Amino acid sequence: MSELRPDLAIIADHVAPASRVLDVGCGDGELMDVLRARGCDARGIEIDPRNVSLAVTRGLSVVQGDADTDLVNYPDNAFDYAILSQTLQTARAPDQVLTELLRIGRRAFVSFPNFAYWRVRLSLAWGGRMPVTPALPVSWYETQNIHQLTIDDFRAFVKERGITVEQAWFLTGARRRGEAAANLRAEHAVFLLRR
Amino acid sequence: MTDDTRFGLARSVTLAGPLRLDGGARLSPVSVAYETYGQLNADGSNAILICHALTGDQHVASAHPITGKPGWWTRMVGAGKPIDPARHFIICANVLGSCLGSSGPATIDPKTGAPYAMRFPVITIRDMVRAQALLLDHLGVDTLAAVVGGSMGGMQVLQWAATYPDRVRSAVVIASAARHSAQNIAFHEVGRQAIMADPKWNGGDYYAAGDPPAAGLAVARMAAHITYLSEAGLTEKFGRRLQKRPGKENGAKSFGFDADFQIESYLRHQGISFVDRFDANSYLYITRAMDYFDLAEEHGGLLATAFAGCKQTRFCLVSFDTDWLYPTAESRAIVHALNAAGAPVSFMELSSPFGHDAFLLDVPELNRVVDGFLRAGETR
Numbered sequence: 001m002s003e004l005r006p007d008l009a010i011i012a013d014h015v016a017p018a019s020r021v022l023d024v025g026c027g028d029g030e031l032m033d034v035l036r037a038r039g040c041d042a043r044g045i046e047i048d049p050r051n052v053s054l055a056v057t058r059g060l061s062v063v064q065g066d067a068d069t070d071l072v073n074y075p076d077n078a079f080d081y082a083i084l085s086q087t088l089q090t091a092r093a094p095d096q097v098l099t100e101l102l103r104i105g106r107r108a109f110v111s112f113p114n115f116a117y118w119r120v121r122l123s124l125a126w127g128g129r130m131p132v133t134p135a136l137p138v139s140w141y142e143t144q145n146i147h148q149l150t151i152d153d154f155r156a157f158v159k160e161r162g163i164t165v166e167q168a169w170f171l172t173g174a175r176r177r178g179e180a181a182a183n184l185r186a187e188h189a190v191f192l193l194r195r
Numbered sequence: 196m197t198d199d200t201r202f203g204l205a206r207s208v209t210l211a212g213p214l215r216l217d218g219g220a221r222l223s224p225v226s227v228a229y230e231t232y233g234q235l236n237a238d239g240s241n242a243i244l245i246c247h248a249l250t251g252d253q254h255v256a257s258a259h260p261i262t263g264k265p266g267w268w269t270r271m272v273g274a275g276k277p278i279d280p281a282r283h284f285i286i287c288a289n290v291l292g293s294c295l296g297s298s299g300p301a302t303i304d305p306k307t308g309a310p311y312a313m314r315f316p317v318i319t320i321r322d323m324v325r326a327q328a329l330l331l332d333h334l335g336v337d338t339l340a341a342v343v344g345g346s347m348g349g350m351q352v353l354q355w356a357a358t359y360p361d362r363v364r365s366a367v368v369i370a371s372a373a374r375h376s377a378q379n380i381a382f383h384e385v386g387r388q389a390i391m392a393d394p395k396w397n398g399g400d401y402y403a404a405g406d407p408p409a410a411g412l413a414v415a416r417m418a419a420h421i422t423y424l425s426e427a428g429l430t431e432k433f434g435r436r437l438q439k440r441p442g443k444e445n446g447a448k449s450f451g452f453d454a455d456f457q458i459e460s461y462l463r464h465q466g467i468s469f470v471d472r473f474d475a476n477s478y479l480y481i482t483r484a485m486d487y488f489d490l491a492e493e494h495g496g497l498l499a500t501a502f503a504g505c506k507q508t509r510f511c512l513v514s515f516d517t518d519w520l521y522p523t524a525e526s527r528a529i530v531h532a533l534n535a536a537g538a539p540v541s542f543m544e545l546s547s548p549f550g551h552d553a554f555l556l557d558v559p560e561l562n563r564v565v566d567g568f569l570r571a572g573e574t575r
Contacts, residue, residue, distance in 0.1 A: 073531035145323020
């Protein structure tokens with residue numbers, strides 16, 4: 001099996017074995033595969049039909065759908081964990097997606113690229129261009145990311161909404177960063193949230 | 196098992212019954228025509244039931260006795276295919292009410308010695324499923340590794356999971372719906388009225404005369420056939436092209452009512468060839484069964500309740516983007532209900548220009564998805 005993306009590896013390591021998990025934007029089911037091997041009941045939602053087909057062919061339970069519209073169809077507390085990896089910034093209404101995530105999951109993992117990462121700031125401040133980095137690899141005109149955010153934005157958001165942060169991880173590539181100056185130094189972040 | 200006469204091609208069994216029907220009647224005896232392919236393994240864990248569509252039959256992977264054409268789903272069933280007799284014990288039965296060997300309006304009523312005709316009790320999708328369950332009991336098959344079907348077959352799959360959740364480990368529902376919409380019922384009513392308007396229909400009593408209401412049935416089939424296709428597919432295949440005529444390579448208008456357009460002669464051909472292999476009264480009964488189908492209604496109006504017992508049944512639903520007879524929204528409604536019920540479900544909408552008929556055609560992605568889904572169930 002190929003190496004899991006760093007944020008997915010952190011999530012996989014912190015999901016309790018044999019949990020019920022919903023992976024929103026599950027791609028081809030990479031993370032679900034690992035979770036299933038750990039005895040989890042993993043379900044997925046994915047918008048791209050090619051990816052859905054790959055995941056179903058892998059024997060995973062994946063539904064073709066859109067995080068923005070389809071989460072309302074899941075009952076309250078249906079899952080121990082709801083996962084949203086690198087998808088928040090692509091949602092039309094990220095605040096509503098987060099609300100739904102914490103309604104259907106008792107806990108939620110959310111990972112996203114940090115727009116306040118120093119390379120991003122440099123690119124914009126000195127280069128005057130929209131950044132293209134490993135975490136944000138696509139040019140402005142073709143990016144899916146319509147709601148860019150920073151770690152501090154996210155912290156402010158969850159505080160405002162009264163959401164509890166159980167744990168947070170900050171990464172540059174696969175390398176862990178400390179909490180200190182994470183907003184500047186981390187390329188992406190993973191948060192474990194609770195209502 | 197190889198010398199057990201219950202298994203193989205062109206089988207039929209008559210069970211004493213009575214079969215209690217949703218409409219209140221009791222049917223006795225109950226004949227079921229069926230075929231099996233492959234071998235039931237020692238622990239009985241490899242049986243797959245395939246449910247056919249409205250005018251389908253038990254000849255899923257063997258030549259049709261009347262038309263001589265290959266089975267209707269040889270793209271899905273056969274050596275090296277997703278449903279493979281080398282791995283699976285495959286069962287396909289002619290539905291109750293049909294005309295290829297199972298009890299239906301053409302069957303002789305033992306009380307009168309004449310065909311039932313319209314005295315055959317009105318049946319439902321659940322009645323069809325109950326008859327299939329009787330067949331499985333006869334074959335000694337307790338649990339099904341999978342129930343698989345498209346269109347009306349998909350309705351039976353859903354009904355199977357709702358009625359006998361403990362007997363179904365996996366369910367594959369292709370291009371189907373949990374209820375018949377007003378539009379679906381409307382098209383069926385056009386077909387039924389065409390049959391009943393044919394003077395040869397004679398209130399359903401046409402068997403003795405040997406002269407069935409072929410014109411009415413052909414019109415019914417023509418109307419239905421349009422609903423199986425898509426506008427884009429029709430345009431691509433026929434456009435406004437004219438029939439070739441002697442000496443006129445690109446065709447010519449007759450300024451009359453011959454089949455000038457290629458689509459007209461195509462539909463006429465579909466209608467005429469259909470009457471050779473299907474019974475008009477069966478068409479009335481089976482379309483009625485589909486119209487009555489509403490899985491939620493049977494469960495207090497809440498579809499999720501229908502699947503309350505399905506925690507251990509895996510579902511795979513597939514729709515096609517050009518299917519306007521059973522559009523993707525119908526499959527999504529089922530997926531949402533299954534999610535609400537906590538059943539493991541996969542769903543995808545496949546792209547195809549062929550409309551509803553796509554499930555019978557060459558769609559490699561459909562085969563890949565069904566194959567992967569079935570294999571994952573086998574390794575659990």
